[in-house]
Amino acid sequence: MSQNRSLARLRRVDFSLTAEDRAFGEELRAWLDEHLEPFLADTETEVSDSSGTGGNSSAASHQRRKAWQRLLNDGGWAAVHWPTEWGGRQTTPVQRLLYSEIMAEYRTPGIYNPNGIWQIGPMLIQWGTEEQKKRWLPSIITAEDHWCQGFSEPDAGNDLANLRTMAILDDENGDHYLVNGQKIWISTAHLARWGLFLFRTDPTALERGAKHEGITAFIVDLESSGIERRPIRDMSGEEMFNEIYFTDVQVPVDNRLGGEGEGWLVAMSTLGHERVGIAGQITGLSADLRAMIEAARALNPTALEDEVLRDRLARAWTELELTRLLVYRALSKVIRGEKNWPEVPFSKLQFSMLAQTLAEIAVDLLGPLGLLARGGADAVDRGKWTRLYAFQRYSTIGGGSTEVQKDIIADRAIKLPGRTRLS
Numbered sequence: 001m002s003q004n005r006s007l008a009r010l011r012r013v014d015f016s017l018t019a020e021d022r023a024f025g026e027e028l029r030a031w032l033d034e035h036l037e038p039f040l041a042d043t044e045t046e047v048s049d050s051s052g053t054g055g056n057s058s059a060a061s062h063q064r065r066k067a068w069q070r071l072l073n074d075g076g077w078a079a080v081h082w083p084t085e086w087g088g089r090q091t092t093p094v095q096r097l098l099y100s101e102i103m104a105e106y107r108t109p110g111i112y113n114p115n116g117i118w119q120i121g122p123m124l125i126q127w128g129t130e131e132q133k134k135r136w137l138p139s140i141i142t143a144e145d146h147w148c149q150g151f152s153e154p155d156a157g158n159d160l161a162n163l164r165t166m167a168i169l170d171d172e173n174g175d176h177y178l179v180n181g182q183k184i185w186i187s188t189a190h191l192a193r194w195g196l197f198l199f200r201t202d203p204t205a206l207e208r209g210a211k212h213e214g215i216t217a218f219i220v221d222l223e224s225s226g227i228e229r230r231p232i233r234d235m236s237g238e239e240m241f242n243e244i245y246f247t248d249v250q251v252p253v254d255n256r257l258g259g260e261g262e263g264w265l266v267a268m269s270t271l272g273h274e275r276v277g278i279a280g281q282i283t284g285l286s287a288d289l290r291a292m293i294e295a296a297r298a299l300n301p302t303a304l305e306d307e308v309l310r311d312r313l314a315r316a317w318t319e320l321e322l323t324r325l326l327v328y329r330a331l332s333k334v335i336r337g338e339k340n341w342p343e344v345p346f347s348k349l350q351f352s353m354l355a356q357t358l359a360e361i362a363v364d365l366l367g368p369l370g371l372l373a374r375g376g377a378d379a380v381d382r383g384k385w386t387r388l389y390a391f392q393r394y395s396t397i398g399g400g401s402t403e404v405q406k407d408i409i410a411d412r413a414i415k416l417p418g419r420t421r422l423s
């Protein structure tokens with residue numbers, strides 16, 4: 001191999017900012033400089049949620065998220081990856097990365113419709129009819145209605161294609177499907193008016209051993225008759241996610257997104273948006289790391305002299321930087337038109353590990369103060385670190401668990417011999 005070729009292979013992070021990218025970043029920073037502080041001063045301070053899942057479930061927090069998303073939308077910053085005709089800025093992948101990093105660097109509040117903006121909106125844009133786009137996209141971007149995403153079931157989590165909630169076309173009229181079954185772990189479904197759901201429209205697919213077939217995507221009005229939402233309390237004490245039971249629920253044919261049997265493709269079509277989001281989450285974790293060191297410096301300074309803690313901090317910082325480069329490398333591949341593989345499952349693994357590691361370090365750095373939970377007068381940073389200690393357990397489960405990510409890497413990236421391959 002020539003020297004040039006081997007150098008090219010080594011140069012894996014190779015994108016630079018164009019004049020348009022730089023202008024985009026500067027415009028966003030200028031807008032945030034003008035609007036963020038007054039917004040924060042005007043609204044009640046919530047526990048910052050670097051997980052981005054909307055985990056903080058108080059009513060005040062959701063009102064604040066709504067107000068922030070509306071302000072962003074007024075400035076054209078709510079859904080930058082959407083086409084301009086629907087209120088976005090049609091950003092390039094590099095601009096999307098810049099956006100998520102700058103928003104994390106400024107520690108902006110969460111938005112009201114993260115699922116709607118990042119996953120469901122792009123699915124509607126790609127798969128929806130003009131009628132469907134006109135009907136639903138405005139309510140997502142303006143935060144008029146809350147949206148949730150209903151995929152998981154008791155026996156369909158990592159193995160999502162095993163889902164069994166049935167949607168059967170009504171024989172008599174043919175204008176609606178009849179839905180029966182159960183979803184679980186659906187974040188913020190109790191707040192949602194609408195949701196993007198996956199149901200099985202072809203019951204024979206499972207028997208035929210073709211579980212990815214016969215799945216169809218639907219937009220569901222959660223106020224429909226026959227829907228029951230039951231909140232689930234998680235270990236951080238919040239009731240953020242729900243079980244949803246469907247009993248003879250009528251879902252109009254017009255609410256089907258894509259064709260019958262195309263649900264798997266619809267669901268997988270927006271995974272790329274989630275991946276770019278990891279860059280912002282890594283920037284958010286770096287800001288968390290600096291903030292927890294500041295908190296320890298002010299409240300428990302001797303912890304910073306502890307050799308073991310210093311070592312853990314240095315390792316965490318190094319891992320954060322490595323992960324940032326991993327995401328940049330994935331982006332470089334996307335720009336070159338290559339598959340961003342195996343960086344994608346690796347960065348998910350790294351993020352999960354780091355989110356939990358940092359939460360543990362934060363609590364240890366604060367000593368006894370690290371045990372004071374939210375609501376207490378002396379709780380540090382309004383109990384943020386204690387809450388994250390419990391809440392970040394989610395990161396090795398949600399969006400595909402760590403064990404399964406490792407299986408994927410073993411099978412498809414390293415191609416380890418002697419394994420029973422994942423289906």
Ligand SMILES: Cc1cc2nc3c(=O)[nH]c(=O)nc-3n(C[C@H](O)[C@H](O)[C@H](O)COP(=O)(O)OP(=O)(O)OC[C@H]3O[C@@H](n4cnc5c(N)ncnc54)[C@H](O)[C@@H]3O)c2cc1C
Binds near residue numbers: 154184404
């Ligand atoms: C905070 C949070 C928010 C969520 N929000 C939503 C939401 O809004 N909408 C939604 O649809 N879902 C949501 N989920 C559900 C999430 O997608 C599932 O929890 C996830 O897919 C894992 O599925 P499961 O919980 O059924 O675990 P399972 O898939 O049953 O896994 C259980 C355990 O078995 C292991 N395991 C499973 N298969 C294998 C394998 N092949 N090899 C090795 N080990 C294996 C797993 O690693 C795990 O440890 C949320 C979850 C969390 C934690």
